Amino acid sequence: MGKILSFAVDFGSYAIKGGPKYKAWLYFLLSIILVGSYTAYRQLTEGLILVGATDQIPMELFFANFIFTAHVAAAAILVVAPGYFYHRKDMKELAVIGEIIAMCFVATGITFILFHMGRPDRLWHILPGIGYPNFPNSMLVYDTIVLNVYLYLNLAGISYILYKKYVGEFDTKALARWFTPVIYLAIVWGPLIHICTAFVLSSNARMSEWATAVLPFGFLSMAGASGPSLVVLLFLFIRKHTKVPVNDSVINLMTAIIGWSLGIIILVFASEYFTALYSNTEHAASLNYSMFGHNGLNMYVPWFWGTVGSIVACFVAILIPKVRKSYDLWLPVVCTVIFLTILVEKPMMLVFPAFSPSPFGEYTEYHPTLIEYFNVLFTWAIGFITLTLMTKGAVGILAGEVRYHKTMAST
Secondary structure, three states: OHHHHHHHHHHHHHHOOOOHHHHHHHHHHHHHHHHHHHHHHHHHHHOHHHOOOOOOOOOOHHHHHHHHHHHHHHHOHHHHHHHHOOOOHHHHOOHHHHHHHHHHHHHHHHHHHHHHHOOHHHHHHHOEOOEOOOOOOOHHHHHHHHHHHHHHHHHHHHHHHHHHHHHOOOOOOOOOOOHHHHHHHHHHHHHHHHHHHHHHHHOOOOOOOOOOOOHHHHHHHHHHHHHHHHHHHHHHHHHHHOOOOOOHHHHHHHHHHHHHHHHHHHHHHHHHHHHHHHHOOHHHHHHHHHHHOEOOEOOOHHHHHHHHHHHHHHHHHHOOHHHHOOOOOHHHHHHHHHHHHHHHHHHHHHHHHHHOOOOOOOOOOOOOOHHHHHHHHHHHHHHHHHHHHHHHHHHHHHOOOOOOOHHHHHO
């Protein structure tokens, strides 16, 4: 028990230490959390009347951001899988960073869902025995299961790896019997997040734009672009500012995954748009609304073309060797653009335009409220401060700067 307490204290104390820029980043996130705590209290006590959701568009920014967090969380397996499936030594040490990303973004996505629910205190309704989960009929139950299982699988992996490295007992050839199956299960489980989330959307019979068989593949390819983009940015930062070695081969592998994923995204978009627009039936009305607007309602049009153009431009850029090898400039820029583009795509292309036209033929636009914006920023700030502190503590252990000292523990 003394080792566990020492691990928690040393990990936490190292995680909050840093230079002026690091502390400024933490204070910035804390300031957003402070303001967001008030707006979160307002929404949780007064209800969804404070957000921009309407009868026609009942899904807010929270739901759109949840889908994106699932992208990043599931893509973290692309760091873990090469290390444990293919036994790449250059990535096995970094697998724990991928698991941290997965855990943080799954937790962030669950927080978005709590805001989306309006009354999270009624979660007991889906608990077996106490409530009625409606399993196996409800797709929401499947999504709840895969999210929580993935969260705890990664939490178990992170705790085991970091603790064993902290006490100096981690040996890749003598892992605990339960650890390897847990890692392999987490790797296999990751894609289920997207598959179930895509099925949740596709199960809405009225939403013609979501009624497509390529939706799970689109989600998986977007995960393969957005998740590794964040991984590349994080690895480049770790390599530049810490003693943890990150080889070029790791960055190059992540970049190759991003390139392939962007190509698949373009193929999925082209297939979907051709299928919907060539026949140009009423099922293409929502897509036409996104692309060209309707009777002066054109809020989504620049977002649509900007997103598509950005994805194509980033795909072309990632094919250029000079861009891929520009670790200090162009590659971080491209990865940042990809991450933000797919984040914006969720509300402005996937979610909001899909609700127009309504069954009565009405078109509408979604306008988030100020409280909704702050609650989104509040949730993202919690996710990023958790990611920052967890990564900082993990880097300290991986670099050997945080370790267990028997003499200090005994005194």
